[in-house]
Amino acid sequence: MKILTIYATRYGSSATVAHWINERFILGGHTAECVNVAENPECGGYDAILLGSGIYSHKFLSEMEQYIASNIDELMLAKTALFGVAMRTETFFRRGNAYGGTVMLERYGAMLGQRCVAGRILGGEMIFEKLAETDKHRLEKFYHSIALSEAEQATRKNPRTLLNKQQCWEFAEEIINCLKS
Numbered sequence: 001m002k003i004l005t006i007y008a009t010r011y012g013s014s015a016t017v018a019h020w021i022n023e024r025f026i027l028g029g030h031t032a033e034c035v036n037v038a039e040n041p042e043c044g045g046y047d048a049i050l051l052g053s054g055i056y057s058h059k060f061l062s063e064m065e066q067y068i069a070s071n072i073d074e075l076m077l078a079k080t081a082l083f084g085v086a087m088r089t090e091t092f093f094r095r096g097n098a099y100g101g102t103v104m105l106e107r108y109g110a111m112l113g114q115r116c117v118a119g120r121i122l123g124g125e126m127i128f129e130k131l132a133e134t135d136k137h138r139l140e141k142f143y144h145s146i147a148l149s150e151a152e153q154a155t156r157k158n159p160r161t162l163l164n165k166q167q168c169w170e171f172a173e174e175i176i177n178c179l180k181s
């Protein structure tokens with residue numbers, strides 16, 4: 001099968017995830033390539049297209065949202081799959097609503113329709129000291145809004161990684177199985 005993986009990233013962890021998934025497709029005997037959405041790749045002529053982004057405030061980066069919206073007709077001709085890369089991968093429930101996890105992918109799945117065969121939130125990475133000032137401020141505002149103690153904030157600001165190649169390969173295997181059926 002001919003598979004294209006397109007990713008959006010701000011700090012590089014989604015690029016790492018996308019390349020690991022792509023590597024597994026190639027090891028499975030598929031013709032696979034991996035491209036940054038910033039290159040505005042042509043998406044015609046593929047059997048499957050995987051779309052992924054770092055998660056910011058429960059959403060894909062705007063460049064990936066715009067890419068999906070602008071190329072929706074072409075994307076719907078292929079089978080598609082989605083992944084987000086985040087520091088909280090599971091869904092959680094608060095005040096009557098579910099947040100996070102694959103719930104965050106629903107809006108994109110709704111655009112892509114029934115040929116969107118798989119979706120997961122995969123572990124990312126965050127190194128607070130390396131973030132742009134605007135992102136540091138956004139995070140600090142968020143930590144205040146959820147009333148984190150100074151100690152909890154300091155823990156969150158430690159370099160943290162959830163990057164996991166095995167998890168990425170398992171997702172690649174799930175996609176390959178979905179494409180067969």
Ligand SMILES: Cc1cc2nc3c(=O)[nH]c(=O)nc-3n(C[C@H](O)[C@H](O)[C@H](O)COP(=O)(O)O)c2cc1C
Binds near residue numbers: 011138
């Ligand atoms: C401003 C900001 C907002 C974030 N929002 C979320 C979020 O809503 N949920 C989450 O699980 N992780 C969140 N993260 C963590 C990122 O999703 C994580 O660091 C991811 O690996 C970044 O991907 P990238 O390196 O490809 O840009 C946020 C990080 C920053 C800096």
